[in-house]
Amino acid sequence: MLEIDSLNVSYGRVQVLFDVSISLGEGELVTVIGANGAGKTTLLLTVSGVLRPQTGTITLAGERIDNLRPHEIVGLGVGHVPQGKELFPAMTVLENLEMGAHRVKADKEYRERLERVLGYFPRLSERVRQRAGTLSGGEQQMLAIARALMAAPRLLLLDEPSAGLAPIIVDQLAEIILDLNRAGLTVLLVEQNAFLALELARRAYVMESGIVVESGETGSVLESDLVRRAYLGL
C-alpha cells in the first residue's frame, strides 16, 4: 500500500530524516515509535505532501506521490490526523465533518459516511452542534480522526493520537483504531507511547534522530535491548 524508500528531508539546512525506508502492506497496522524530535511527525507530513523530500520516493499503491500536492494526495486516499489535531475551532462538529467530506458531491453518500463515522464515535454524535473549539481534548482527538475518516481514506496516518489524553480515553481510542483496522483500513501509527503502539501494531519501526534504528514484528522489537531500555524503561 505505502512504500517509503530512502527518504531524506530537511528543514532549510537542517536535515531531519536520513534514508528512511518504511513499507506498509494493504490492511496492515504498522507503528513508528521514537522519542520527541526523532522525525516521526516530519515523516508523516512528507507523506502528506506538506513537506517535500530532498531525495527518496514515496509510492502509494504503485503510484509515486512524493511530487504531488497535499490535496492531490488526500484525493488518492490518504487521511492524516495531525499531532495538533488542527481542527476548525469556530466551526461546529458537524461542519468539521462536512469539511472532511468536502469532495463528496452526492448528498446520499455524504449522509451514509456521516452515519458510519459517527457510529465509531457516539460521543461526537451528541455534540454535532457544538463548536469544535469547546470540546474536551479527547473529543477533539476523536473529531480529528472522524474528520479524516469522512474522506473515506485507504490509508490513515495517525500522529500521536494518545498525546495528552487520560488513560481511559486512550483505551477507547485504541479500541477504535483496532476496529478501523479490522474493517480493512491500513494504518500508520506514530507514537511516543511505545506500550500502546506495540500493543496495537503487528509490525514496528523505531526511529532515533531521523534514522530507522530497529524494525520488525512487534514481538521481536519488544525484545530488543534498545527498545526495552529507551522506551519501555525495562
Next chain:
Amino acid sequence: MNWDIVFQQLWNGLLNGSIYVIFAAGLSLVFGVMRVINMAHGELTMLGAMLLFTVTSGLGLGYFTGAALVVILMALAGFLVNRVTVRPFLGHSELVVILSTVALSFMLLNGSLVVWGSEPKGVDEPFNEIVKVGGVYVTTAGMLLVGVCFTAVLGLYLMLTHTKLGKKTRATGQNLLGARLIGINTTAVYDTTLIVASGLAALAGVLIVLVSAASPNLGQPLLITGFAVVIVAGMGNVAGAVAVGLFLGVTEALFGQFISTYYRQGYLYVVMIIVLLLRPQGLFGRR
C-alpha cells in the same frame, strides 16, 4: 433640536457607512482567511472608480454596463494580486507581505496619477433625482448605493456560511494546516479570496462615484478608515466589520454636524484608540 437635520445626517452617515461596510468587508475577508493585511485594498477601490470613468467617458458605455465590466475585470485582477504580490511572500514574515502590497498600492496610485492626473473626474450617473422624504433630501443614486452595498455584503455572508466554497474558505482561515491535510486546495481558496475581495473593492469604487467624484487620491483615506473599522470590529471578523462600518459612518456624520466639523476625521481614530486600549482584540474579536 431640528430633527430634519438629525435625519439628514443619519442619511449622510448611512451613505458613508455603506461604503465603509463594503470596503471593510473585503479588507477583513483577506485578513481573516489569509492573515494578510492588504495595503493595496484602497487603491483597488480607486482603480474601480477611475476605470469606470474611462469606460463611461472614453468608451461611451452606460453606468451599469461599465460598472459591471469594471467589477469583473478587477475581480480577475485579484488573481494577479495574489500570484504576484501575496503568494510568493507567504512563507516569509508577515511584514514582507505588507511591504509587497504597499509597493503595489504605490504603483497603482502613482500610475493612476500619470494616466488620469490628480483632478477629480465626474462620472455620468444613470439617474440622480433628489427626493424629499419627510424633511430629508435623499438621492436616488444614494439609495442605489446603499442597496447594492448591503446586497453585496449579504451575498458575501451567505456565500461564506452556506456554500461549500465559503465553508472551505472559513476552514482555511481557521486552520491552514488542517485544511491542507483534509485535501482542501488552499491555493485555490487564496486565489478566490483575493478575487472576491478585489471585486468588492472595485464595487465600492463604482458606487463611490454615485455620491462623489472619481479621483486617484480617494484610495488612501479610505484605506485608513477601513482599518479603523476592521480594528474596532476585530481583525478578520466580517460580520463585525459590517456593524462597525455602519455605526462609525452614522456617528461620524452626527459628530461632524453637532460637535465639530474640524475634528470629524479625528473621531474615527479616537474611537479606534479607545477600543484598542480597552479591548485590543476589537469589539467582536476573539483572543
